[in-house]
Amino acid sequence: MKAVRTDNPPVIDGRIDDSCWSKANVATDFTDYYMERLAVEQTFVRVLYDDQNIYFAFECLEPDPNSIVGVERKYDQPLHEEDSATVRLDTFHDHRCTYVFGVNTLGTRYDARLGLFDYSDDSTWGCDWTAACKVEKDRWYAEMAIPIANMLFDHKDGVTWGANFYRREKGLLERTYWCYRNSRARYPIEYGHLTNLDLANVKLKRKPSFETYGSATADFEDDSTKLSTGLDISLRLSSELTSAFTINPDFGQVEADPDTIELRDTERFLAERRPFFREGNEIFGTPLKIYYSRRFTDIDAGAKISGQGRNWTLGLLDVQGEIVRDDLPLHGNYHVGRYFRNIGESSHIGGIWANSAREDGTNITGGMDARLFLDSTTSFTAQLLGLRDSEGIETDGIVDHDAYGLSTSFSGGTTPVYWRVGLLDISRGFKPDLGYIPRRNIRGPSSYVRYRQYYDKDPLKSVQALSEIDFYENDNHDTVLRDFMEGAGVGFHNEVELWYIRSDRFHAPYQNYADRIRFEYNEEVDVWDSITASVAKGVYEEEPYHEYSLEKPMKITNLLVTTLEGNYRLKEPETGGQENIWLWRWVTQYNFVWNARIKFTAEQTSEDRHNLTMLFSWPMALNKDFYVLLNDYEVDGEKVRAAFVKMVYRF
Template sequence: MAQINRNLVNVILILIFILQNNANSQTKTGKDDIRIIYARKTDEEIKIDGNLFEKSWEKVSPQADFIQLEPHKGKLATEKTEVKVLYNEENLYIGFKCYTSSPSDIIASITRRDQLLGSGHQSRKSDDNVVIIIDTFNDMRNGYCFAINPLGTQLDMKIANDGRSRDTNWDSGWKAKAQKHKWGWSAEFSIPFKIMRFNISKNMVWGINFGRFISKKLETDWWSGRMDEDFRISQGGILMGLDILKKEKDLHLIPYSTSRQEKITSKNIQGRWKEEIGLDIEYNPISNLTSNFTINPDFASVEGDREQINLTRFELQFPEKRRFFLEGSELFRNRIRVFYSRRIGNILYGGKATGKFKKYNIAMINVQAEKVQDDPYTDNNESFPEANISVFRAQRDILKSSTIGLLAVNKQWKGGYNRVVSLDATLNLPYHLYGTAQFVGSWPGNLTKGSAFFLRLERRSNIYDYHLRYTNLGEEFRERVNPVGFIRDDDRHELDSAVRYKWWIKGKKLDYIDYRSNYNIYWSHKKILRSYDIWERLRFYFVNKLSIETMYDYEFKLFEKRFFNNKKSIKIGYNTEEWTSKEIEFQWGKNFDRDYKLYSASAKFKPSRKLSIEYSLKRLIFNPDPNNNTTFINILICNYQFNPDLFIRLFVQNNSSIDRYYIYSIFGYRFRPPYSAIYVVFTNDRFCSLHKTIETNRILFLKFSYSLDL
């Protein structure tokens, strides 16, 4: 134990030394290198076809000289990229010309919307693409992102916290096309002003940046040339020349009707048809405020959760997929997760609003959740009375690109309530330093036992990341917050540190080496050691597209007794920097006094331009296995994209440990994107309950929605 403590102290001292040493070796980026691009007003009709043939484009001088972020930071891009900006009263037009010395090296496979950059914080770029980032308030914190690949596949997302929070669930009506040429490829964007929030004025000044990813070379280029990391709002350039004196009020009334046939054996529902209607409203009354309302929303078209293997004793977190909760969710994300919308079941009605008023970001949600019935086929009691949930978020800009914030959550039902208040700070400091802090209190009950806080200091760029964090979770914090939030555990004094570094070799055989490690230890409030964890990973990516990755993890856990777990793995992949990739992995070790082996394999194929197929297999074997946890998990995903707004998707999975087979299929046609659409969905979920009975949930669902744009 003493050796573990000494090792932890050594790690902390090394991290502090690295932070200080790197800080001393850096210089601040001055304001004199900020690039400026001017938008030219046009009265000519711009046809969005990706060709840039209109005369207005010829009258604009292009901006070029993109700078590499990776692999050779600060050097000129290896391929020439030009960008131009036009506008009229309704739209912002942006055109790209992406020159390529070898057009046959252009890589484009993805046809599904919002998949170009992967998901999560560590975005995975795979296709060639161009990116636009627009900071309409020029606050160097938040913005909009639009991207397209050479196939014309689009991505849009909101960016918050100076690029550290990205929400690809935002979906709005804008146009873009791409065309391939002998010299490379071009792209043309039309972005309506009405889909963005901003303050109306003459001679507006917006933040802006343009990016290009060249997949064959693993090269990321940015126009501003000052980037330390992808999507950093504060390190972009400036857009000038916009003169907009009015903005259209954006009102969408979206009525919808649904019809479904259900067979649910646990509820004794046998094939009856059920029809419902509902209404969604989106209204932007002023240029810097967006509001949404929903009555009787239907979430039956939402795809089911993927099966996961859980080698811990804590609850698994699943992503939110319901659109009402997705859009704008980036404002409610904090390290201590006090609002987790998956805790909310079906809702009767709800509303939300987001806006920017001078230095304040404001967001509000209020929903009425219907009564939840207990499932008699599980051991847990899931029943809960009808409840009202309110969430309020306020965030104030401070310093250059930092914020302080308040988040309050209230869940009220007949006979009880849960209330949580969170205060947070995000500090973007010089020398790539980044500090965050959060304090949370919860009621009812003793505030000390129901409170938590953390302090975190990080230094990060595109090639390295070091952090040191202290967290304190009260003894009753999990029980208090989990009715509205997501807390895996409590009763902790926790220290956590991590190191990541990426060496760009770009040699004859090796492209890069990526090293990551994490060290964690925590005690109870009674000063009893509960856990420590040492995790190391090393990855090599070769020029021939082969990758090799090794991982080692050693941990101590205290539950009803002391457990010493460990796991080792080796993973081999091919072409993993592109979408069409293959991987195999073998992991083995000890898990809570059981030996285990985990075999994994995955592959992504593109049999044709429109058809994509993903398959993954996991085989988990425990020895001994008294609880029959040994399992096979298979997941198959097929997507046929006729065009960006017409698709068929199939999602199939099985889990042998619970004898589960799940099928989800959807036909979707957005005839007036993004809101007017037809969906036909079929789901079949067959599984063995805890009472060893076979249950079947089968639903055929039809939905028609039409947007009335007023």
């Protein structure tokens, strides 16, 4: 598709009646991802650009506007449960990384990045851009204006970008792509071409951008008040490089992480929400995670450089702050680096390193990784890392100063079969200070296979099956983990979906198993008119149990939504009798017409953990955000009862 330069940019109002749009080329013939045929309700996309923005206009046919699902009004929330339009851009056309910009019919924006090893979008990335939508009697429109300088790009004329356009339509349950060669259309290796981009005169913002905040916290537990302020600075170095600096950054999570009573014997992975880590976060993702930003519990100051060129990608992060090691807070200097070079059309080879210079010692990790594509859907991935720790890593009374980690895998497939086989070898002392390595002293193979097929005739709508196997030994050749998980699901055109999942998991010294049946109704059509329930029976660490769960979202009005979730587990301990373990969560959100929202969260568990939160958030202007938070929760034995007020100002 050829992009068209315009000297008269469109007004972003959700209407495509500006004269400039009549000069744009039109992309259509969208293909339904599920049925792999041309969409019934087609979409038309137009592209314009100038020296500041690239503009996209979606015209989405919809003969029944009442079937449109549009509820979310908060920026950067997932839109996969709503009617939406999405642009995916590979700005270097190197088939590796992607910018994602999406909007629902209310004009709510979502943006993200997709990195080398990502299977899903990383929504921690974000930038300033505008969008507007308009629903009419037989179609709806979406307009976007995305500043080119907010992305990394090739600063010259005659540039071609990789691009794909995606529409999610809830009425007929169509998931459609403009460029569709196979079911991996969301990945940049399968994108179409957006040509005729003359970008040599795009204006880069050379002046630094500032974001400052002021906050006040009143702690009712110890009757104290804390005032805080900090500054973040971002500076564009070139069209391919950007930098960020921070002093006492805003580390307020604003909302506590949702509680859980899941049965697990490893650390829970938590998503990053803090602003300093957003730009370039996807660069540091590798199969073995030696950089997990949630390890930082406090930062005095930090600096970061990240960028991408046609044949290279770079990320550098340096932080003076605090982490927790063996339950002890430790100050120090922490550095993470990532660099890789492109090989051929889609492959790469690179390295990653992390240095922890704590007040009590050092922990250094580094190594190489590569991903080689055999064809557009089949790839081989490998990563080899070494570690040295000055104080040693203690495991079961044994101290290791040197350790290693190895991960390899083959993966591929398109509809209806996806597969992956791999080999993992992680030594006993492989514990990077800044990493997330849930299991150590394991080596062995793993496999994953999934079958998924959709049908357009009654009664069947879909048939799915999956199998996952992991088999690991330790350095004494003792089996420490042997997992078998199989599942099958069937969906019907009356929007009922049934799943049966069987798991047999040996995690030394325990033999665990579970049988689970899950029922879903109307989840794909309208999540706010759906219900999900499951029943499970099994044994976990020699204790039999029965478990029941329920989730019911509801849309009370177009501005007021609520979700009720509950888990109830009945255990039979070895000591006899029965033990009840439960968790319920109620989340209610009201969106004001003036773009503010108030959200109430209530959680309670049988273990006396609770979370009561009321959050008021208001983007007062493009450069101002205001928050008020009331918290009453307990996490890891720590009780928090506090009020929090924060103002963020960007200039």
